[in-house]
């Protein structure tokens with residue numbers, strides 16, 4: 001376990017866990033948290049043993065957005081733009097991690113917190129979770145890339161309604177719109193998140209990484225005609241791996257026993 005000032009992280013059995021840890025302010029994001037998150041992501045981007053990364057908060061809040069008090073000290077467009085861009089770039093890096101990413105939301109995920117959710121492949125939420133792009137309530141827009149990712153995830157109409165009205169939705173509505181992928185009982189929440197995450201931990205990390213790269217390439221506009229080559233290369237890359245050779249040998253040995 002690695003305890004920083006605003007994050008607590010640990011890695012075990014192919015899964016990396018990042019806890020947003022500023023409970024006194026509902027895990028609001030300040031510039032220190034951005035710096036610590038950059039440090040973790042920079043290290044974990046290089047870790048090819050990681051097959052899943054889980055982002056989570058606590059039972060009251062995933063993340064309550066940017067730190068309203070801290071950011072209120074920043075007055076000009078010129079000063080706030082680099083701060084927003086810094087977190088937007090960081091969320092883009094999270095969305096491009098070559099492993100499965102999961103946002104585990106037990107409580108509230110609003111504003112930038114909801115933007116963080118949209119940067120992950122999956123969102124698992126407890127029955128008491130609530131999500132909302134509430135930026136419009138303080139007369140701003142998303143600043144971290146969440147609007148475009150929300151439109152990709154749930155479609156333009158529902159996204160525009162969430163973004164412009166600033167509505168906070170419950171988990172049932174979020175599941176209906178596919179902003180939330182799995183609804184989990186609140187008891188033993190993280191243990192249940194772990195069970196979900198473990199599905200994606202395979203003997204060969206190459207499999208998940210290859211499929212994540214296909215997903216990212218599609219999102220970034222790679223034409224379908226390119227995937228015959230991409231997927232042939234991916235499959236060929238796995239072909240020599242011990243996991244493939246041994247799996248086929250196990251199958252053939254079983255068949256020989258039956259014959």
Ligand SMILES: CC[C@H](C(=O)O)C(=O)SCCNC(=O)CCNC(=O)[C@H](O)C(C)(C)COP(=O)(O)OP(=O)(O)OC[C@H]1O[C@@H](n2cnc3c(N)ncnc32)[C@H](O)[C@@H]1OP(=O)(O)O
Pocket residue numbers: 024025026028029060064065066067068069070071084108110111112113134135138140141142143144
């Ligand atoms: C690009 C992103 C964008 C930006 O940063 O510019 C945004 O994210 S804009 C949206 C910013 N976030 C908010 O406006 C949310 C503000 N918080 C709330 O609405 C509520 O706190 C809520 C719904 C998240 C949780 O409500 P709850 O009743 O559970 O808790 P409290 O309101 O009593 O809050 C406890 C404690 O935490 C402080 N707090 C909560 N959120 C923030 C925040 N985002 N920034 C700073 N501080 C926050 C709150 O003031 C309370 O402090 P206390 O000293 O105990 O009174």
